[in-house]
Amino acid sequence: MRSPAPGPRRRPAVPSLPSLPSLPSLPALRPPSFTGRLHDARTATSVGRWLGAAFAVCFVTGLISHYLQHPPGWAADSLPSRPVWGYRLSQGLHIATGLAAIVLLLVKLWTVYPRLFVWPPVRGLRHALERLSVAVLVASAVLQVFTGLLNIAEWYPWPFGFIQTHFALAWVVAGSLLLHIAVKAPEIKAHWSRRSPGTLQLPAGEGPDRRSLMLGVGAAVGAVTLTTVGQSFTPLGRLDLLAPRHPDHGPQGLPVNRTAAAAGITERAVRDWRLEVRGPVPYSLTLAQLRALPRASVWLPIACVEGWSMEARWSGVRIGDLLARAGARPGAGLRVTSLETAGSYRVMEMGRDYAEDPLTLLALELNGRTLTADHGYPARIIAPNRPGVLQTKWVTLLEVL
Ligand SMILES: Nc1nc2c(c(=O)[nH]1)N[C@H]1C(S)=C(S)[C@@H](COP(=O)(O)O)O[C@H]1N2
Numbered sequence: 001m002r003s004p005a006p007g008p009r010r011r012p013a014v015p016s017l018p019s020l021p022s023l024p025s026l027p028a029l030r031p032p033s034f035t036g037r038l039h040d041a042r043t044a045t046s047v048g049r050w051l052g053a054a055f056a057v058c059f060v061t062g063l064i065s066h067y068l069q070h071p072p073g074w075a076a077d078s079l080p081s082r083p084v085w086g087y088r089l090s091q092g093l094h095i096a097t098g099l100a101a102i103v104l105l106l107v108k109l110w111t112v113y114p115r116l117f118v119w120p121p122v123r124g125l126r127h128a129l130e131r132l133s134v135a136v137l138v139a140s141a142v143l144q145v146f147t148g149l150l151n152i153a154e155w156y157p158w159p160f161g162f163i164q165t166h167f168a169l170a171w172v173v174a175g176s177l178l179l180h181i182a183v184k185a186p187e188i189k190a191h192w193s194r195r196s197p198g199t200l201q202l203p204a205g206e207g208p209d210r211r212s213l214m215l216g217v218g219a220a221v222g223a224v225t226l227t228t229v230g231q232s233f234t235p236l237g238r239l240d241l242l243a244p245r246h247p248d249h250g251p252q253g254l255p256v257n258r259t260a261a262a263a264g265i266t267e268r269a270v271r272d273w274r275l276e277v278r279g280p281v282p283y284s285l286t287l288a289q290l291r292a293l294p295r296a297s298v299w300l301p302i303a304c305v306e307g308w309s310m311e312a313r314w315s316g317v318r319i320g321d322l323l324a325r326a327g328a329r330p331g332a333g334l335r336v337t338s339l340e341t342a343g344s345y346r347v348m349e350m351g352r353d354y355a356e357d358p359l360t361l362l363a364l365e366l367n368g369r370t371l372t373a374d375h376g377y378p379a380r381i382i383a384p385n386r387p388g389v390l391q392t393k394w395v396t397l398l399e400v401l
Pocket residue numbers: 254255256257258263302303304305338340343345346374375376388389390391392393394
């Protein structure tokens with residue numbers, strides 16, 4: 001332990017006054033000092049490299065997910081419907097790297113937190129700006145990963161819209177991270193590898209603490225990944241202990257996010273159901289008529305933005321056939337409307353590539369059985385390489401665009 005610093009000197013007590021009990025001397029106020037390699041630049045760089053890689057993958061896959069769901073007008077028709085597993089892989093990576101980033105971010109913050117106490121706190125304008133950019137980076141990154149985590153648990157304890165906020169924050173994190181990397185470039189370079197010139201070279205046998213930390217970090221990231229990645233990577237499905245969804249827990253072997261009850265789908269609405277198709281040659285079909293049309297059967301995954309995904313066998317009528325029957329010209333897009341009376345996923349549009357893809361169906365069956373109410377009975381969309389939110393259930397209206 002460090003001995004307390006000497007307090008200010010007291011003058012000898014004046015004899016005529018009653019003497020006061022003397023106060024214990026206080027240690028001088030000064031910031032804590034940190035030694036040890038777990039808080040040094042080399043450790044910060046080691047953890048930072050992994051965190052940076054996780055954030056980079058998470059950011060790119062996040063953009064893919066966002067633009068597949070909300071394509072700018074000019075791009076809506078050029079989104080590709082292949083590979084069929086594209087969105088599944090991309091969103092699986094988004095959630096896996098996001099979860100890994102939580103562990104890495106906490107370790108990184110612990111490694112660098114002594115810098116909160118640098119003295120003097122501000123050494124000039126440049127230093128002040130640098131500290132401000134780090135504050136923005138830390139605040140936005142922490143908020144980003146935790147709102148993402150709560151979203152996959154479908155818990156929204158905040159007044160703002162998740163999607164817009166998560167998207168906007170992603171740019172703040174990316175921008176402040178690039179700035180941080182630029183500012184720290186010389187230090188990062190000096191500490192990039194164990195043999196870098198800036199890294200303190202220790203005699204063999206004296207450096208196990210950093211290695212232990214990195215092993216611990218690896219083990220923690222590995223544990224988080226192994227116990228959650230099974231929600232989309234089904235060969236590891238049996239290890240999926242911590243993810244909110246299990247890929248094959250649900251009716252017909254598939255999870256359900258929004259149930260028919262939650263969507264307000266009444267028995268009456270389903271009993272009077274008809275499929276209406278609007279286009280140059282509009283028509284409408286009863287369920288029996290729809291069932292009598294030529295069927296196709298496809299093996300496609302449903303991949304929820306929240307990370308779970310699962311393959312299934314879907315059977316129904318090709319969207320391309322239904323549109324052709326309505327007199328749609330090649331290259332037409334499609335708007336789909338659900339029986340659902342409210343909800344963000346009631347109306348969905350799909351571009352040309354999806355509408356024309358022979359794998360895109362108005363599905364009537366799932367895994368060999370008529371769709372259950374929760375999976376979209378009487379009819380739902382299933383299309384390749386698309387986010388789950390766009391696989392509209394309880395479809396009642398198709399409009400040629
Ligand atoms: N009409 C409608 N369709 C919908 C939804 C919805 O809320 N309303 N949820 C979507 C979401 S978020 C997903 S992941 C898939 C899940 O399909 P499943 O419940 O059949 O597994 O349905 C999609 N279809």
